[in-house]
Amino acid sequence: MDGRTVVVTGAGSGIGRACALGLLDDGWTVVLVGRRVEALAETVAEAPAGSRERAVPFPADITDPAAVDALFGHVVDLFGRVDVLFNNAADTMPYTPTEDVSPEDWHRVMDSIATGTFLCSRAAFRVMKRQTPRGGRIINNGAPSAEVPRPDSLAFTAAKHAVAGMTRSLSLDGRRYDISCGQIDIGNVTPQDRPQPMVLQADGSRRVEPTMDVRHVVDMVRAMAALPLGVNIQSVLVMPSSMPYVGRG
Numbered sequence: 001m002d003g004r005t006v007v008v009t010g011a012g013s014g015i016g017r018a019c020a021l022g023l024l025d026d027g028w029t030v031v032l033v034g035r036r037v038e039a040l041a042e043t044v045a046e047a048p049a050g051s052r053e054r055a056v057p058f059p060a061d062i063t064d065p066a067a068v069d070a071l072f073g074h075v076v077d078l079f080g081r082v083d084v085l086f087n088n089a090a091d092t093m094p095y096t097p098t099e100d101v102s103p104e105d106w107h108r109v110m111d112s113i114a115t116g117t118f119l120c121s122r123a124a125f126r127v128m129k130r131q132t133p134r135g136g137r138i139i140n141n142g143a144p145s146a147e148v149p150r151p152d153s154l155a156f157t158a159a160k161h162a163v164a165g166m167t168r169s170l171s172l173d174g175r176r177y178d179i180s181c182g183q184i185d186i187g188n189v190t191p192q193d194r195p196q197p198m199v200l201q202a203d204g205s206r207r208v209e210p211t212m213d214v215r216h217v218v219d220m221v222r223a224m225a226a227l228p229l230g231v232n233i234q235s236v237l238v239m240p241s242s243m244p245y246v247g248r249g
Contacts, residue, residue, distance in 0.1 A: 009086065012036050017042075019221045030054060036059070062120055093155060136180075164183065187237070190212065
């Protein structure tokens, strides 16, 4: 992947950081996007010394149209093109009964997930359709909740449904420009540096659910990013085999 550029949002922690480091291992130039400069610097510091020069931190609020335009303008100025965008950034909120969801929390979650995915995808689309060679790939971080929601998760579930719809629209609209779009839905990942939470079940109880190591997510994102543009993984669910999902509720 030498000479190819991928933009990863939410690269300052968690899945975004892990995937950015995996893509660096594959030889990509990785633009690390997040709101916190210090967190992005920590991601760079975790990269092997030989790949740090290909890790480019860019602090930005992806819910701000001007910031997103500046981000992609900067990437084009530096590298001339965008080959892959991984829309990963997301804010969450605690389990909250529907009648208690505040407008502030609704907008915060929807903006970080749905609006951020829209703005970054729109900017990437504009670049990918006119660059030479033409085309590129967009990978969206979805969620099992877009198919089978958890209780008391209205804002998150709605936002991830929006992402699923955008994945399909981008995939369709991108055909004539050699732009592919796929989605990875991610099940329970082992938390880092914190205890595994008690997960709310459909019957109102809480229990610890099975988890998987984040490396399995990283391997899938690396595989999706490396595909030739004539091939696409439209949608994939990566989850612990014994995680409650099929028949959930």
